Amino acid sequence: MKPTLALLRDKGGFSLVEMAIVLTIVGLLMATMLPSLTNQMEQQRRSEARKQLAEIQQALMGFAIMNGRLPCPTTQTDPANSGYGSEAADCWTNNPTTEGYLPWKTLGVAETDPWGSKRSSNGDAWKGYWRYRVDRNFAKTSPLISMTTAFSPSDALTIKDSAGNSLTSSSERPIAIVFSTGPDMVGNGQNANTTEPSPSFEQTSGIYQYDVPNTAFDDILIWISRPQLYNRMVAAGKLP
Numbered sequence: 001m002k003p004t005l006a007l008l009r010d011k012g013g014f015s016l017v018e019m020a021i022v023l024t025i026v027g028l029l030m031a032t033m034l035p036s037l038t039n040q041m042e043q044q045r046r047s048e049a050r051k052q053l054a055e056i057q058q059a060l061m062g063f064a065i066m067n068g069r070l071p072c073p074t075t076q077t078d079p080a081n082s083g084y085g086s087e088a089a090d091c092w093t094n095n096p097t098t099e100g101y102l103p104w105k106t107l108g109v110a111e112t113d114p115w116g117s118k119r120s121s122n123g124d125a126w127k128g129y130w131r132y133r134v135d136r137n138f139a140k141t142s143p144l145i146s147m148t149t150a151f152s153p154s155d156a157l158t159i160k161d162s163a164g165n166s167l168t169s170s171s172e173r174p175i176a177i178v179f180s181t182g183p184d185m186v187g188n189g190q191n192a193n194t195t196e197p198s199p200s201f202e203q204t205s206g207i208y209q210y211d212v213p214n215t216a217f218d219d220i221l222i223w224i225s226r227p228q229l230y231n232r233m234v235a236a237g238k239l240p
Helices: 005-010 016-067 226-235
Strands: 131-134 158-160 174-180 207-209 220-225
Touching: 016 174, 016 220, 016 226, 158 174, 174 207, 207 220, 220 226
Parallel strands: 158 207
Antiparallel strands: 131 174, 174 220
């Protein structure tokens, strides 16, 4: 006697209708869970970016303690060149008000943020590379940074929020700024640039934006103040 559908079901089998119901339920559960998982992954990347920026901040101050100045941005565009990722030789007379990329190799830090991808050829885009700007007076090889080192009038770096409120004072401006362009890998708000002539940008205003992430702004930014740097250099015995 041939087994009937009822006997197969009694033996633990499933009908096509039952299988379709199970698959539908699984699909609905996945659709519900996917946005939550995506959000968790983005939060993990943002946390990693903040951690990396904190390490970059420490590396910049360590470089200043060792060399008596802050590094220039990197200008080499060819990944095959030995100078790729290293600081430019001069940023205090050559385009001093131009933003560039962080010299990650000079500092020994991560090449890109958690959303970025490493370049392998001269024509590749700079996706997720740390953007960097330094006050030229604090990057000069001579004289070295001292208690009397003043801000460069032409740089006038300022940090503002989305409402236009200044987060830094005019008497103690930032001397260096580093930021990640976040998930969309482009500068937002005051950090935006209309063109990207790799590896530098014509961001001559010196105004940058720090804010909570939202649909229009996902950059993550840090800066170094003159008191911060002087305090570290005094503690290291490099300043009286």
